[in-house]
Amino acid sequence: MKILVKSGNVLEEKVDVLICTANPMLNMSGGVNGALLQLGASCIQEELREYLRSLGQHWVPEGSVVQTSPGPLSHVKHVLHAVSINGFYESSIKLVAKTLSLALDKSAQLGAITVATPTLATGYGPLSVTDFAKAVQIVLAKRYLPVEELRIVVRKKEDVNLLLSIF
DSSP, X not given: OEEEEEESOGGGOOEEEEEEEOOTTOOOOSHHHHHHHHTTOHHHHHHHHHHXXXXXXXXXXXXXXXXXXXXXXXXXXXXXXXXXXXTTSOOOHHHHHHHHHHHHHHXXXXXXXXXXXXXXXXXXXXXXXXXXXXXXXXHTTSOOTTOOEEEEEESOHHHHHHHHHHO
């Protein structure tokens, strides 16, 4: 799998699967999911609420990945909401690796060739971009065919250089 690191807005990526940050309550209140909601994705928020209702739960466990429609993102086929934090917004390299691997497994099941992700658990979560890179290195030990490209999209250009120095 090719890794492409770039700066920009992950919501603008034309990909088969977009991985979004998510909290255990699947409340689109911040991070990438919050930005997606601001773009008019109330239909996605409703899908997430319906998912929780169908489970009879108010939250999902850390490490969960929940699939929804792309909502207003016509340039994306599927959105995967990756819960790489716990209810206290704590995380670890191991949890991010587990969550990202599950998201890539689901992407492969969906037949995705291209996948975009932000740096999970580095915004509201406690991890550094370097920690995220360590999680990606763990994930790369496995193949996720037919996924050919993972785009890691960051906001800061200095984070691009940092990630490129690791990969």
